[in-house]
Structures are given as C-alpha cells and as structure tokens.
Amino acid sequence: MGEPAWVRGLREVLDGEVDASPRRRAEYSSDASNYRVPPAAVVFPRSDADVAAALGFARAEGLSITARGAGTSVAGNAIGPGLVLDFSRHLNAILELDPAAGVARVQPGVVQAALQRRAAPHGLRLGPDPSTQDRCTLGGMIGNNACGPRAVAWGRTSGAVRQVRIIDGTGSERVLGNDLAAVPGLPEFTRSRLATVRTELGRFGRQASGYALEHLLPEQGSAVAKAFVGTEGTCGLLLDATVGLVPLPRATVLVVLGYPDMATAADDVATVLAAAPIAVEGIDARLVDTVRAHRGSVPELPRGGGWMFVELAAETGDEARARAVELCRTAHAQDSRIVIDARDAARLWRIRADGAGLAGRTPDGRPAWPGWEDAAVPPERLGAYLREFGELMRDHGVDGLLYGHLGDGCIHVRLDLPIAVAPSRFRSFLFDAADQVVRFGGSLSGEHGDGRARSELLARMYSPAVLAAFAEFKALFDPNDLLNPGVLVRPRPVDADLRLPGVPIWPAAGGFAYPGDGDLATAVHRCVGIGKCRADSRGSGGVMCPSFLATADEKDSTRGRARVLQEVVRGELDPRSVAVAESLDLCLSCKACRSECPAGIDMATYKSEVLHHRYAGRLRPRDHYVLGRLPSWLAAASRLPRVANALAANSFLRRWGLRAAGMDARREIPVLADRTFRQQWASRADRTGPPGGPGVLLWVDTFTDTFDPDIAWAAIELIESTGVRVRPVERRVCCGLTWISTGQLDGARKRLRATLTELDGHVRAGGTVIGLEPSCTAVLRSDLPELLPDDPRAAPTAAAVRTLAEFLDAQPGWQPPDRTGTSVVVQPHCHQHATAGFDADRRILARAGAEVTEIAGCCGLAGNFGMQAGHYDISAAVAENGLLPALRDHGDAVLLADGFSCRTQALQLGGRTGTHLAQFLH
Numbered sequence: 001m002g003e004p005a006w007v008r009g010l011r012e013v014l015d016g017e018v019d020a021s022p023r024r025r026a027e028y029s030s031d032a033s034n035y036r037v038p039p040a041a042v043v044f045p046r047s048d049a050d051v052a053a054a055l056g057f058a059r060a061e062g063l064s065i066t067a068r069g070a071g072t073s074v075a076g077n078a079i080g081p082g083l084v085l086d087f088s089r090h091l092n093a094i095l096e097l098d099p100a101a102g103v104a105r106v107q108p109g110v111v112q113a114a115l116q117r118r119a120a121p122h123g124l125r126l127g128p129d130p131s132t133q134d135r136c137t138l139g140g141m142i143g144n145n146a147c148g149p150r151a152v153a154w155g156r157t158s159g160a161v162r163q164v165r166i167i168d169g170t171g172s173e174r175v176l177g178n179d180l181a182a183v184p185g186l187p188e189f190t191r192s193r194l195a196t197v198r199t200e201l202g203r204f205g206r207q208a209s210g211y212a213l214e215h216l217l218p219e220q221g222s223a224v225a226k227a228f229v230g231t232e233g234t235c236g237l238l239l240d241a242t243v244g245l246v247p248l249p250r251a252t253v254l255v256v257l258g259y260p261d262m263a264t265a266a267d268d269v270a271t272v273l274a275a276a277p278i279a280v281e282g283i284d285a286r287l288v289d290t291v292r293a294h295r296g297s298v299p300e301l302p303r304g305g306g307w308m309f310v311e312l313a314a315e316t317g318d319e320a321r322a323r324a325v326e327l328c329r330t331a332h333a334q335d336s337r338i339v340i341d342a343r344d345a346a347r348l349w350r351i352r353a354d355g356a357g358l359a360g361r362t363p364d365g366r367p368a369w370p371g372w373e374d375a376a377v378p379p380e381r382l383g384a385y386l387r388e389f390g391e392l393m394r395d396h397g398v399d400g401l402l403y404g405h406l407g408d409g410c411i412h413v414r415l416d417l418p419i420a421v422a423p424s425r426f427r428s429f430l431f432d433a434a435d436q437v438v439r440f441g442g443s444l445s446g447e448h449g450d451g452r453a454r455s456e457l458l459a460r461m462y463s464p465a466v467l468a469a470f471a472e473f474k475a476l477f478d479p480n481d482l483l484n485p486g487v488l489v490r491p492r493p494v495d496a497d498l499r500l501p502g503v504p505i506w507p508a509a510g511g512f513a514y515p516g517d518g519d520l521a522t523a524v525h526r527c528v529g530i531g532k533c534r535a536d537s538r539g540s541g542g543v544m545c546p547s548f549l550a551t552a553d554e555k556d557s558t559r560g561r562a563r564v565l566q567e568v569v570r571g572e573l574d575p576r577s578v579a580v581a582e583s584l585d586l587c588l589s590c591k592a593c594r595s596e597c598p599a600g601i602d603m604a605t606y607k608s609e610v611l612h613h614r615y616a617g618r619l620r621p622r623d624h625y626v627l628g629r630l631p632s633w634l635a636a637a638s639r640l641p642r643v644a645n646a647l648a649a650n651s652f653l654r655r656w657g658l659r660a661a662g663m664d665a666r667r668e669i670p671v672l673a674d675r676t677f678r679q680q681w682a683s684r685a686d687r688t689g690p691p692g693g694p695g696v697l698l699w700v701d702t703f704t705d706t707f708d709p710d711i712a713w714a715a716i717e718l719i720e721s722t723g724v725r726v727r728p729v730e731r732r733v734c735c736g737l738t739w740i741s742t743g744q745l746d747g748a749r750k751r752l753r754a755t756l757t758e759l760d761g762h763v764r765a766g767g768t769v770i771g772l773e774p775s776c777t778a779v780l781r782s783d784l785p786e787l788l789p790d791d792p793r794a795a796p797t798a799a800a801v802r803t804l805a806e807f808l809d810a811q812p813g814w815q816p817p818d819r820t821g822t823s824v825v826v827q828p829h830c831h832q833h834a835t836a837g838f839d840a841d842r843r844i845l846a847r848a849g850a851e852v853t854e855i856a857g858c859c860g861l862a863g864n865f866g867m868q869a870g871h872y873d874i875s876a877a878v879a880e881n882g883l884l885p886a887l888r889d890h891g892d893a894v895l896l897a898d899g900f901s902c903r904t905q906a907l908q909l910g911g912r913t914g915t916h917l918a919q920f921l922h
Contacts, residue, residue: 006061007041010083013053016046016090023579026567027560028068028084032529033076034369034419035452036499039066039084046090048167048239055237056171058083059482066484067233069109069137071554072531074370075451076497077144077232077487085237087139089552094118095240102245103162108139108238113536124245127154130447131356134535139238144449145208145230152407153278153313156205156447158212158229160243166228166236169478174236176224180216183224185476190216193472196465206376206408206446210458210488211470232449233484235477249278249313253320254345257333258304261285262402263390265306267383268332269406272310275327279311280407287355287401290363295354299347302335308406309352352403357598359401359414360528365516367526368400368414371453371494372430375437376446379409385440386411392436396429410446420500427495434460455491499566500525506569510616510745511609513789516600520609521569526599527562533593533601534559538856538882543592543830546858550877556586558593558603565606575614584610586874588862589741590830591778595837604741605786611743623662624742627864631702631734634672638679638706641672664872668908670707677709681728694767695725696807697759699780701773702734703900714922715772715804722811726770733758735779740787741864749787755780756793763793763800770807772918774829774836774899775863777803782835803832804898804918805840816921820849825890827855827883827906827914829899830862841917845896848921853890857882859897861905879909887912896920 003020011018020041029038040063045051058065066080069088078084092109099122104115112126112133119125129148130136136146141157142164154160163177180187190197193213201207202214208230215226228235257272259265262284272280285305292298301307310327314320321340328336339345362368377385386402393399393415404411417426434444434457444454444461459467474481474489486492506521517523533545534557547556554560564583567573573580589604615624626633637644647653648669655665677700696719700712712728719726733755736748759769771777780801785794808814824845828838838854845852858878860866866875883902887895887910895914897903903914 010041010043010054010057013057014043014045014050016050017044018042019044021579022573022577023555023564023582026564026573026579027554028071028086029079029563029567030499030529031068031071031073031076031078032370032531033074033079033451033453034371034499035076035079035497037079037081037497039080040082041084043083043085044089045085045087051085051237051239052167052171052173054083054085055167055482059171059480064482064485065237067108067139067143067237069140069143070111070132070135070531070534071529071559072132072136072140073144073451074373074448075144075445075453077449077451077484078140080484086554087238088137092137097122099124103242104245105240105242106138107240108137108142110138112136112138112141119245120248123248125248126243127151127160127246128157131353132531134537135531138241138243142229142238142241143231143233145212145447147206147405147408147410147447149279149281149405151447152273152280152405153276154246156208158215158226161225161229161241162244163242164225164228165239165241167239168236169480169482173239176228178221178223178225180222180224183476186216186224189472189476190222193469196463196469200462200466203441204378204409206410207443208376208446208448209444209450209454209461210466211473213469213473230449232451232487234474234488235483237483250315251317251320252278252311252313253317253324254339254348255310255312255324255327256302256337256339256348257308257310257328257331258302258335259306259308259333260304262306263383263386265308266386266406268308269379269382269409271331272308272327273379273407275310275312275323275330277310277407278313279309280405281309281352281403282406283307283309283352283355283403284401286363287359287403288351290358290401291351291354294358298351299344300337302333302337304334308333309348355401355403356412357530357532359403359412360599362399362401362416366399366416368416369419370414370528371417371426372433373412373414374410374446374448375433375442375444376408376410377437377440377442379407381440381442382406382409382411385437385442388436389433392432396425396432398429405446408446409442419498420503423495423498423501426498427493430454430457430494431460451487452492452497453494455486455488456494458488458491503570509613511612512605512786515786515789520565520606523602524562524565524569524606527559527566527601528599529559530598531557531559532597533557537596541854541856542596543590543833543857544596545593546588546590546860546878546881547586547874549857549881550874551586555583558597558601561587561603561606562601565610568610575610580610580614586871588830588858588860588865588878590858590862591834592830592858595834605783608740608743608745612745615743620742621662623864623868624744626661626663628739628742628744628747630738634702634706635732638672638676641674645671659869662869663867664869666872667867670904672706673709675709677705677712677728678730678732680709680713681730694762694765695727697762697767697769698726698728699769699771699776699801700728701771701776704772707900708916711772711916711918714916715770715918718804718808718918718921719770722808722814724811729758731758735776736783737775737779738864740779740783745787752784752788753791756788756791756797759797760793763797767800768807769797769801770804771801772804772898772916774803774832775901777801778831778835803836803840805844806836808921809840809843816844816848818849819920822850823853823890823893824850824896824920825853825855825886825893827859827895827897827899827902829897829902830858832898844917844921853886853893855882855886859883859899859902859905861901863901866901866905875905876909879905884910894920
C-alpha cells in the first residue's frame with residue numbers, strides 16, 4: 001500500500017523530511033513512558049518556515065501536532081496520533097551565547113550537555129540538570145519544566161527562561177517575555193483568574209502539575225515566557241528560547257549523611273536546606289544493594305539504611321570544607337562522610353546515577369514501570385509522606401526502589417504494576433496515589449509533567465475553577481486543540497493507549513533462551529525509551545550506540561530498533577518486511593547496549609534472533625553464506641597461503657571476489673600467515689608445558705590461528721611464565737561467532753556442541769579456558785549458555801572462560817614487564833566491554849607503567865559489519881568517532897587492540913599496525 005496523498009502534499013511544502021513509513025511510525029510510537037501512539041507521519045523541520053508550514057498543513061488537514069526533542073518524556077507527552085515534529089535533527093543550533101550578559105539563545109533541538117560544554121569555558125552553566133542531560137533537548141526541558149538535582153539551588157527550567165519565540169495553534173508567531181499583551185486575551189484572562197491562581201497554584205517549588213499560571217500574576221512580573229514553560233507542547237511550537245546562565249561553582253564538596261532509613265533522612269531536610277546546598281539527593285539501602293549486586297561493589301558509605309548526598313559550594317576549598325564540617329555537626333544523621341576529592345565524589349554520585357537506571361527492575365528482577373515516578377510534596381512533609389506511601393505500596397502489593405530530590409520534596413520510583421495483564425489495577429493505584437499526595441499538599445508531578453500518565457488525575461488535585469482556567473488558557477493559544485491533544489486539557493484516560501497489554505509471547509523456535517525474560521517479546525519490551533543510546537557517552541568511556549553517533553537518526557539507535565521489534569512481536573510488522581531490514585541493517589552487533597543500557601537491552605542478540613526467523617526456510621543473502629562459513633574458507637585457504645595472498649593482492653581479483661561475496665570492494669583482504677598456529681604447534685617438540693594440575697586451555701580462534709599465530713605463541717609463553725601448564729585446543733573447533741552474527745543459529749548451535757565436547761573434560765577437571773579474540777571469548781561466556789540452555793555442560797564452560805588479562809591479573813606474584821614511558825593507545829573491544837569489562841587490562845597496564853590513552857567507542861569494523869556491502873561509509877564514520885582521531889593525535893604510540901577487527905580497521909583506514917596484549921607483554 002502506497003503512502004497517502006496528503007503525505008506527498010506535505011512533502012511538497014517543506015524543505016525538511018517527511019516520513020510516514022511503517023518503520024518510522026514505529027520508531028516514534030512511544031517515548032520513555034508506558035504509552036504507545038503511532039503517529040501518522042514524522043516531520044524533521046529544517047527551518048522556522050518548515051515549522052510554520054507543517055502547522056498550517058496540519059490545521060488544513062485536521063491533523064494534530066506533537067513536538068519532540070530526544071523523546072525522553074516519561075509521562076507520554078512526546079507522542080501523538082498526527083504529525084510528530086522532531087526538532088533534534090536539524091534545529092539544534094546555539095544561536096548566541098553572551099558571557100557578559102550570562103544568556104544564551106538556542107533552538108529547541110539543542111542538547112543540554114552541548115550548551116553546558118559551550119558555556120563552561122566562560123565559567124557558566126545552565127542551572128537545571130536533569131538526569132538525561134546528555135541527550136535531552138532544551139525544547140523538551142522547556143516543555144516539561146525540567147529540573148534535576150541542582151534545581152534546589154538554581155531552580156527549574158522556568159527560572160532560567162527569559163524569552164521564547166513560538167508559533168501557536170493559530171499559526172501566529174509570538175515572542176513571549178514579560179508582557180501579557182503578547183497573547184490576545186491574556187491580560188483579561190489573568191485579571192479574571194487572580195484569586196483562583198493565587199489560592200491554588202505556585203504553592204511550593206515542585207508543583208509541576210498543570211499550567212504554571214502563577215507566573216502571570218503581577219507580583220510575579222507577568223512572566224508569560226515562564227508560564228509557557230511546562231505547557232508540554234499544548235500551547236505552541238518553540239522556535240527559539242533565550243535562557244539565563246549561572247556561574248560555575250569555584251569549589252564544591254560532597255557530604256554523605258547516613259540515617260536509619262530514607263524517611264528519617266527526609267525528616268532532616270529542613271536542617272540540610274539551612275546550609276544552602278546546591279544538591280540534596282536521597283537513596284535507600286535497597287537501591288544501594290541493587291547497584292552493588294550489578295556492579296560488584298560500591299564506595300564506602302556512612303552507617304545507615306538511607307542516605308542524603310549533599311553538595312555544597314563555596315568560593316574556596318577551605319570554605320567549602322568548613323561548611324561541610326558545620327553541616328555534619330548540625331545534621332541529625334547517625335553517621336557522615338565528607339568527600340573532598342572530585343574523583344571520589346564522582347564514584348559516590350555514580351551510585352545515584354546507576355541506581356536511577358537500575359530502578360527499572362525490582363530487587364527480585366521484575367520489570368518496574370513509570371506512571372507514578374515523580375510525585376512531590378513540600379519538603380517539610382516529605383518524611384511523613386514517604387512512610388504513608390510505603391503503606392500504600394504494601395496495600396496494593398507493589399514494589400519499587402525509591403530515590404529522589406529530597407531537598408525539593410520530589411521522589412522517584414518505578415513500580416512493578418501489572419500494566420500488561422491488569423491495567424485496571426494500574427489505574428486504581430494511580431488514583432489512590434493521587435489522593436494521597438494531594439492530602440499532603442503535594443503535586444502529581446514534580447518535574448516530568450503530566451502528559452498521558454497524569455493529566456486525567458488533575459481533577460483529583462485541582463478545583464473545577466482551576467481546571468476551567470487551564471482550558472481557557474490553552475484556548476488562547478490553541479483554540480482548535482491542535483497541539484498535543486489529550487494532554488493536560490481534555491485528557492486521555494491514564495489507562496488508554498498503554499504499550500504492554502495485548503503483547504503475545506514470541507515463540508522460541510530455535511532462538512535464544514532469554515534467561516532473564518523468557519522470550520523475545522518480553523526482552524524487547526525491556527526498552528522503556530529513556531534514550532541513553534542517543535547520548536554521546538564517549539567522554540566517560542561509553543560505546544553505545546555507535547551507529548546513532550554516526551547518523552544521528554532515531555532509526556539507528558538501540559531504542560529505535562527496539563520500538564520496531566516491539567511492533568514485530570505485536571504482529572504489526574512482519575519480521576521479513578523492508579521496515580525490519582532497514583531497522584537492523586546498521587546495527588553493528590557491538591553488544592554495548594548489553595552493558596550500558598540501564599534496561600539491559602541486548603540488540604545484537606535480538607538482531608541475530610530476528611535474522612534467524614526472517615530467513616527460516618528461505619534463501620539468505622550470499623554474504624551470510626560466505627561469512628557464516630568463513631572459518632571453513634580460511635582453513636582451506638591456509639593450506640596454500642601464498643597462493644591465496646597473491647590472488648587477494650591482485651586488485652581486479654580482489655574487487656571481483658569481494659563483490660561476488662556481497663562485500664564492499666573498497667575493503668582489503670587481510671593477509672594469511674605463512675603457517676597457521678596449529679601447523680606450527682603440531683611440529684613443536686615439547687608440547688606439554690610445565691607439569692601440574694589441569695592447567696589452562698588456550699582457545700586459539702580462527703582469526704588468531706590463520707592471520708596472527710604470533711599472538712598465540714606470545715600468550716603461551718606469558719602463561720607459562722606464571723608457572724601454569726598451558727596447551728591450546730588442538731582440534732579445529734569454532735565458537736560459531738560468524739553464524740550467530742548472521743542469524744544462522746542452528747549452525748551456531750551445532751558448532752557450539754562440538755566445542756563443548758572438546759572443552760568438557762578440561763572444564764570438569766577444574767581447568768580454565770583462556771580466549772585471545774574478545775568476540776569469540778564473549779560468545780563462550782554469554783551466547784553459549786543462551787543458545788544451549790538445556791546442555792548441562794554450557795554453564796560450567798562459560799564460567800571457566802577468562803580473558804588473558806583476567807588470568808594474568810589473578811596470578812599471585814606475577815609482574816608484567818616494565819613498560820615505563822611507553823605511550824599506548826588502547827582500543828578495547830566492544831564485546832569485551834560488554835561481557836567481561838576492561839578493568840583487568842587497565843590494572844595490568846598500570847602495573848607495567850605504560851602511559852595509556854583509552855579510546856572510547858567502537859572501531860567501526862565490528863566483525864563482518866564493516867566488510868559487508870553498503871556499510872563501508874558508516875563503518876568509516878564510526879571509526880572517526882574515536883579510533884582514527886586517536887591514532888592521528890598519538891602518532892608515535894603503540895596501538896593496543898586485542899580484537900582482530902579493531903586491528904584490521906586501524907590498518908586499513910589509519911595505516912597503523914595494532915598489537916595484542918600478549919605481544920605487548922611478551
């Protein structure tokens with residue numbers, strides 16, 4: 001079925017893109033909320049004129065319009081059934097930054113962290129700092145009046161906004177500042193509602209629910225721009241905003257206060273606020289235990305079962321420390337800790353950050369959902385509220401991990417409400433929770449806005465007079481209810497449009513086991529849309545998501561792919577459709593999301609599963625057959641390596657062969673070794689190594705065996721230097737990596753069973769298996785038990801697998817050779833990053849004295865991905881995100897890269913030969 005004629009008509013009046021494809025509609029069907037509303041089309045405006053034209057077209061066609069930035073709305077206010085306008089792709093410029101005046105003018109698609117980076121060299125920053133600051137946009141922050149930990153000092157987004165330029169629902173462009181006359185009828189409206197507004201609105205700092213009409217009052221400066229903030233896209237489309245910046249603190253110190261529980265900590269908020277902190281955050285013991293269980297350890301905390309993290313700022317370090325000492329004296333905590341070192345403070349703050357991500361699961365592993373995730377009460381009533389809220393949770397039989405902005409009285413929690421099977425219980429809880437928070441003089445929302453999650457509940461919080469004022473206010477801007485309908489005014493029911501009900505079980509049928517979820521349908525619905533995959537996390541060592549960093553297209557984010565797969569398991573999209581193929585095409589299968597996504601998405605696994613089903617009983621692309629059987633092809637070629645290398649060196653034959661195999665002809669074919677490792681090992685006179693114990697079995701993968709046998713010899717000598725007996729797996733067996741990456745799971749299982757047969761005796765004797773190629777090691781550690789869950793040999797074998805660095809790091813008395821003064825650029829392999837981590841490698845390099853620069857991000861080749869036709873340009877773009885700039889910046893450094901694909905990419909695109917850790921330490 002072709003696209004509707006109106007889509008073609010819209011495309012004709014815009015410079016920006018219009019996409020009504022099933023794939024794009026799936027990607028934008030949800031945000032970070034519980035709701036699913038597929039749009040009619042997605043528009044990517046390039047200019048103010050495009051925004052105006054799209055709105056005019058929507059008015060003529062009777063379509064609604066929803067504005068969207070990064071799509072991180074937890075309340076469901078970034079989705080809608082008509083046109084969704086994504087401002088993040090093109091309208092993302094910082095138009096002006098005036099350090100002297102302390103202001104910036106930005107387009108709505110500017111990411112908050114980008115503004116912070118521009119402002120920091122001038123000693124300035126934007127005050128509000130929501131947890132999604134590395135991907136949320138200023139337009140979204142203005143839409144829901146975002147806050148964050150430091151709002152206790154610098155206020156909400158409304159406090160930062162000076163002026164906004166908008167297009168309202170009538171198509172009129174308006175500049176909103178401090179003049180009521182900018183909106184026809186607004187002066188009369190304000191005069192007629194003075195008593196109502198003064199009585200019910202603006203009662204405390206985190207009263208975020210509803211419209212912030214208190215800013216219109218004359219005593220508030222008739223601040224129309226501030227009243228526009230938090231309107232959730234229902235009153236106008238933002239074109240640009242002028243925001244005030246605040247000075248960066250000269251010195252800060254962290255104070256951690258320990259209390260018996262979080263409610264008791266909340267009782268002490270008033271004492272803490274008297275110290276004028278810039279952040280007051282709370283966490284409880286269950287959240288800390290969850291972080292400890294996932295991360296292995298947490299920094300030392302004061303005694304207690306609930307903690308407040310209090311950040312103090314001052315002109316000097318001495319003054320900050322003095323203030324910290326005084327706070328510890330006056331607070332009613334049972335224990336305290338003052339943290340001066342910024343690195344130590346960052347490690348402690350990470351407990352809070354990690355906990356926020358991990359709160360998407362209850363301590364026993366059940367999924368937990370938003371919906372009642374940011375209620376707020378006046379801080380002086382917070383302790384009592386927390387105690388009663390705990391009783392409400394018990395009464396409804398729900399669980400969740402609590403944390404939040406204690407200094408502002410705002411509590412975050414995600415609850416294991418049975419949304420999928422009993423939406424009525426979800427609705428019942430929300431109504432009871434709303435009534436409870438209102439009894440405490442609080443707000444349904446403290447910072448996320450109402451959206452689809454809470455707008456229906458506004459009638460529990462406000463009088464009919466206030467609700468009527470909200471409707472009248474919106475009508476001044478949007479009389480035809482064109483902008484984000486169903487939100488705030490004339491709301492949709494809180495249990496309408498939920499994403500989870502009606503999702504069927506996805507049959508396993510030869511796929512992965514999904515031990516934490518049970519099936520693919522449950523697994524892909526782990527994605528709740530918080531969008532960390534859209535963030536540029538390279539500065540903190542992150543990898544996810546390399547394709548999105550290269551294209552800035554939602555299609556190429558982990559979240560975008562998850563949304564498409566959610567439509568597949570719902571039966572809305574055929575797994576064999578073009579939409580699904582496009583969605584998965586640029587996934588590098590790097591597995592970074594497995595470890596970095598707070599929800600635990602593993603898109604590499606999902607892609608393999610879907611490819612398995614897509615081609616079941618059908619012909620596959622020819623590159624699947626070539627790549628799946630690559631170990632066999634290499635084994636054959638290695639019998640005549642000089643002939644194979646000569647053929648590969650002929651440019652005509654190379655290009656012809658690559659094209660015939662479905663590969664990109666711009667790629668080079670790696671050079672085979674003259675003799676494979678196994679050929680060399682077979683001729684070794686003494687092949688036993690030091691005696692004693694089961695020793696170590698070295699997994700010599702296909703790539704090491706046929707291309708880089710010197711790596712295996714270096715590893716053997718290193719292991720023997722520790723006094724441990726080592727021998728390689730002599731029979732040529734395969735981990736099935738190339739079969740898994742192309743979705744040929746039956747073939748992968750066949751090879752893994754053969755591998756288990758070869759390793760089983762060694763593992764049962766208590767031996768260790770050491771892998772040299774990170775991707776193969778990752779298969780043995782993670783994919784093996786998930787593909788063969790019923791084989792009793794799988795789990796013990798996976799548990800016995802180590803990286804070379806893990807083995808060496810654990811050997812008592814072993815010391816690496818001195819590499820003091822050696823400059824090293826390290827490219828960690830993505831699969832190692834995801835399944836084993838890089839800590840052992842870091843410790844060894846530090847003990848060796850090397851001067852290390854660690855590259856963040858994927859190399860871009862990613863096994864077969866960068867070789868396949870159609871992927872070369874993206875592969876090169878990903879390499880430019882980290883690898884290639886690092887090589888240029890460190891021209892004389894040793895390139896340390898354990899991954900064969902990482903070394904290949906560096907050689908082919910950067911002209912640098914990489915070294916394996918075994919060779920570097922040999």
